[in-house]
Amino acid sequence: MSICNATSLRVDLTHGKIEKSQTPDNGIGGRTWNSVTLMNELKPGVDPLGPDNILCIGVGPLTGSELIGTCRFIASAKSPLTGILGDSGARGFFAPELRWAGYQQIVFTGASDKWAYLFIDDDKVEIRDASHLVGLDITQTTVQLQDELHDPDLQVAAIGPAGENLVRYSIISCNLARAAGRTGMGAVMGSKKLKAIVVRGSKPVTPADPERFKNTCEQFKQRIEEHDEFEARHKFGTTKIMDSLANMGVLPAYHYRTALFDDLKKVNGTALRRDHVVKAKSCYNCNIYCSRYTYTKYNEGEGPEYEAQAGFTVKCGNPDLELAVGVSNTVNRLGLDCISMGEVIAWLMECSHEELISDADIDGIDLSWGSKEALLRLPEMVAHREGIGDLLAEGTKRAAKQFGEEAQKLTVEVKGLELFSADPRGIKGYALMNAVNSRGGDHYRGEPSIELTGDEELAMKRIGNRDAAHRLKEEGKGLLVNYAEHMGILSDSMTICKNISCCMVDVIGFDFAAEAYSGLHGHDITAQQLWETCSHVSQVEREFNIREGLRPEDDTLPARFVDHPIPDGPAKGTAIDIDRMVKDYYKEKGWKNN
Amino acid sequence: MIHCELRICVGCRMCEVACSAFHFDGVTRAMSRIRVAKLENVGVEMAIACLSCQEKPCLECPTLALTVGDNGEIILDGDLCTSCEICVEECPVGAIGFYDDLPLFCDLCDGATSCVTACPSGALSYIEDHRDSSLASFLQADGNPNQKRAHYVSMQGEPIRKGWKNGLRVDS
Numbered sequence: 001m002s003i004c005n006a007t008s009l010r011v012d013l014t015h016g017k018i019e020k021s022q023t024p025d026n027g028i029g030g031r032t033w034n035s036v037t038l039m040n041e042l043k044p045g046v047d048p049l050g051p052d053n054i055l056c057i058g059v060g061p062l063t064g065s066e067l068i069g070t071c072r073f074i075a076s077a078k079s080p081l082t083g084i085l086g087d088s089g090a091r092g093f094f095a096p097e098l099r100w101a102g103y104q105q106i107v108f109t110g111a112s113d114k115w116a117y118l119f120i121d122d123d124k125v126e127i128r129d130a131s132h133l134v135g136l137d138i139t140q141t142t143v144q145l146q147d148e149l150h151d152p153d154l155q156v157a158a159i160g161p162a163g164e165n166l167v168r169y170s171i172i173s174c175n176l177a178r179a180a181g182r183t184g185m186g187a188v189m190g191s192k193k194l195k196a197i198v199v200r201g202s203k204p205v206t207p208a209d210p211e212r213f214k215n216t217c218e219q220f221k222q223r224i225e226e227h228d229e230f231e232a233r234h235k236f237g238t239t240k241i242m243d244s245l246a247n248m249g250v251l252p253a254y255h256y257r258t259a260l261f262d263d264l265k266k267v268n269g270t271a272l273r274r275d276h277v278v279k280a281k282s283c284y285n286c287n288i289y290c291s292r293y294t295y296t297k298y299n300e301g302e303g304p305e306y307e308a309q310a311g312f313t314v315k316c317g318n319p320d321l322e323l324a325v326g327v328s329n330t331v332n333r334l335g336l337d338c339i340s341m342g343e344v345i346a347w348l349m350e351c352s353h354e355e356l357i358s359d360a361d362i363d364g365i366d367l368s369w370g371s372k373e374a375l376l377r378l379p380e381m382v383a384h385r386e387g388i389g390d391l392l393a394e395g396t397k398r399a400a401k402q403f404g405e406e407a408q409k410l411t412v413e414v415k416g417l418e419l420f421s422a423d424p425r426g427i428k429g430y431a432l433m434n435a436v437n438s439r440g441g442d443h444y445r446g447e448p449s450i451e452l453t454g455d456e457e458l459a460m461k462r463i464g465n466r467d468a469a470h471r472l473k474e475e476g477k478g479l480l481v482n483y484a485e486h487m488g489i490l491s492d493s494m495t496i497c498k499n500i501s502c503c504m505v506d507v508i509g510f511d512f513a514a515e516a517y518s519g520l521h522g523h524d525i526t527a528q529q530l531w532e533t534c535s536h537v538s539q540v541e542r543e544f545n546i547r548e549g550l551r552p553e554d555d556t557l558p559a560r561f562v563d564h565p566i567p568d569g570p571a572k573g574t575a576i577d578i579d580r581m582v583k584d585y586y587k588e589k590g591w592k593n594n
Numbered sequence: 595m596i597h598c599e600l601r602i603c604v605g606c607r608m609c610e611v612a613c614s615a616f617h618f619d620g621v622t623r624a625m626s627r628i629r630v631a632k633l634e635n636v637g638v639e640m641a642i643a644c645l646s647c648q649e650k651p652c653l654e655c656p657t658l659a660l661t662v663g664d665n666g667e668i669i670l671d672g673d674l675c676t677s678c679e680i681c682v683e684e685c686p687v688g689a690i691g692f693y694d695d696l697p698l699f700c701d702l703c704d705g706a707t708s709c710v711t712a713c714p715s716g717a718l719s720y721i722e723d724h725r726d727s728s729l730a731s732f733l734q735a736d737g738n739p740n741q742k743r744a745h746y747v748s749m750q751g752e753p754i755r756k757g758w759k760n761g762l763r764v765d766s
Contacts, residue, residue, distance in 0.1 A: 066615050201623075204622040205622065273763075280715065281639075282605055282714075284606065285607060287608070
């Protein structure tokens with residue numbers, strides 16, 4: 001069934017043709033449309049960096065409305081990093097503007113032979129020359145376009161040098177630093193020689209039933225402000241997580257060698273706010289405004305979120321937070337995914353520590369824990385594919401093959417996608433999510449955050465299982481991950497901020513999403529219909545991945561997490577039986593083991 | 595007039611959303627009478643509605659469609675307006691919107707000031723006494739309204755950026 005249909009812009013970059021069409025059936029918006037488009041239209045087995053790949057940019061039925069947090073766009077294509085479904089969302093202000101221009105999806109096919117950007121001004125849509133933008137970083141590209149088009153309010157989604165140079169974990173960013181970060185969507189954009197998408201829109205999103213929708217918006221605002229996590233999220237955003245993970249014993253210090261980091265207080269959210277945050281920042285229409293602007297001796301910019309903060313400190317054994325903030329801003333500007341980049345550096349440092357590689361292998365760069373030289377130089381080398389950066393731009397899975405079997409054993413990726421900055425062994429729902437979700441090793445596909453609460457009543461209410469409320473239990477996690485995955489698909493389709501919908505436990509459910517949709521669009525849908533559409537799209541994504549060569553044995557975690565328990569700290573001794581949990585999950589999905 | 599404290603503004607555009615929804619039901623940036631300039635490469639953001647300036651160059655309206663209300667707000671007579679956009683172009687800080695062939699002036703929501711209510715950070719307030727503000731130094735500003743607005747906010751942001759350089763942080 002189709003919950004929502006809207007205008008899709010088809011841009012054939014090979015022939016320079018632009019057409020208006022309809023979003024596909026069987027979707028809600030955003031990710032569901034994109035995944036169905038890829039399933040229907042992408043030829044199996046194409047080169048992700050060739051002209052046959054398709055890049056979809058999708059927003060959703062609530063985007064750009066009065067509802068808080070409806071600020072995301074989802075970029076989807078076959079991933080050059082994993083070879084399966086790639087997609088990633090970005091917050092900020094680009095998505096509402098695209099909706100206001102009258103489009104809810106853009107589908108790019110083919111590839112331009114010259115560097116180009118897409119210009120959208122309501123009904124006027126043009127492919128324009130971008131040769132003068134080549135080599136500019138994301139900030140420079142954005143500012144240059146706003147300058148030359150005489151409109152500082154233009155919304156721009158761009159790639160940096162990393163995307164141009166087809167780094168397999170390059171990003172698409174809007175608002176300078178709001179990134180669609182995971183699975184290398186920037187490289188797909190780069191392979192199509194598309195430097196940026198520029199949009200200005202002026203068509204309103206008007207509720208069909210203003211009173212009903214207004215009421216839902218007010219309720220949502222209130223639910224957020226009354227939520228237990230509101231104050232902490234408001235003050236620290238995702239950077240609040242570092243202390244929580246430390247208390248749970250799941251910090252990935254020194255690339256997962258220990259859960260203890262002596263200098264935690266120098267690098268946590270409190271230190272960041274005290275020393276480097278100069279102001280709070282917000283995405284579109286948000287009362288939490290959890291983001292931050294930082295100012296350091298290296299540079300300034302929006303960020304870091306927790307993943308960059310931890311990836312360039314704790315994970316790399318670096319106690320110098322100012323350096324990490326500087327690196328985070330640089331990584332954003334260059335157009336690299338901070339999660340994958342942090343993992344590449346931390347993995348190299350561990351390889352060096354284990355004497356599996358020498359500094360000479362890495363162009364003489366000092367790879368000791370916390371090396372300032374490595375943190376400052378490697379992102380630049382990767383983005384420009386200079387020296388060893390050319391190999392590291394391929395991601396840890398491919399790069400490790402050059403350094404032998406022992407180095408390969410130290411990588412922390414699933415299906416080629418590098419993991420987040422937490423130890424999955426002590427948060428078993430997250431471990432399962434990383435093992436099975438449709439884009440590879442990633443926590444944000446849907447957050448099984450109920451397992452962090454210990455709230456058995458809530459777990460019972462949402463998924464009918466009390467064990468799932470406890471992060472160290474393996475029982476009930478198939479159910480929990482299936483539920484969280486549905487919430488993730490719903491959020492990626494309605495394009496609501498997942499830091500709200502998935503991370504602030506139970507702030508929104510399917511019933512609430514159905515009510516919001518019904519008020520805005522004027523025809524009633526039910527929670528059950530939304531759930532079923534998410535189930536259907538989850539199945540579509542699975543079939544897509546199997547068509548691209550995914551095997552059940554790929555649904556696992558790196559052996560280092562399965563074979564060895566956490567060595568120290570509050571979760572010391574915790575191991576994980578991932579096969580059992582994957583079976584449990586397959587049972588929920590109705591899948592067989594082959 | 596609506597005052598925005600630049601130091602506190604987080605650039606969320608909730609004021610624009612509220613303004614747009616109050617006057618039109620629907621939401622889009624272009625329908626708002628308060629407009630946020632976001633200078634993202636220098637971290638400075640600020641909402642601007644009519645600043646009720648002393649100079650009021652918008653009153654150079656060739657058809658005399660504009661008058662000043664009791665609270666300093668500009669009142670448009672839609673029947674007289676010819677959509678020439680001179681007022682929009684003349685505003686030294688680009689505070690006047692233009693939608694559906696009519697200029698958009700902050701009307702203080704007939705006293706409801708919906709942007710102030712919506713502002714989550716407390717950056718916006720309603721200031722009754724507006725007579726002191728002069729925009730004389732911006733009268734010659736170059737560019738279109740969006741550029742003028744950005745220029746004004748950039749100037750307003752300079753002191754705080756100096757503060758950052760000297761170690762001022764969000765909680766200090």
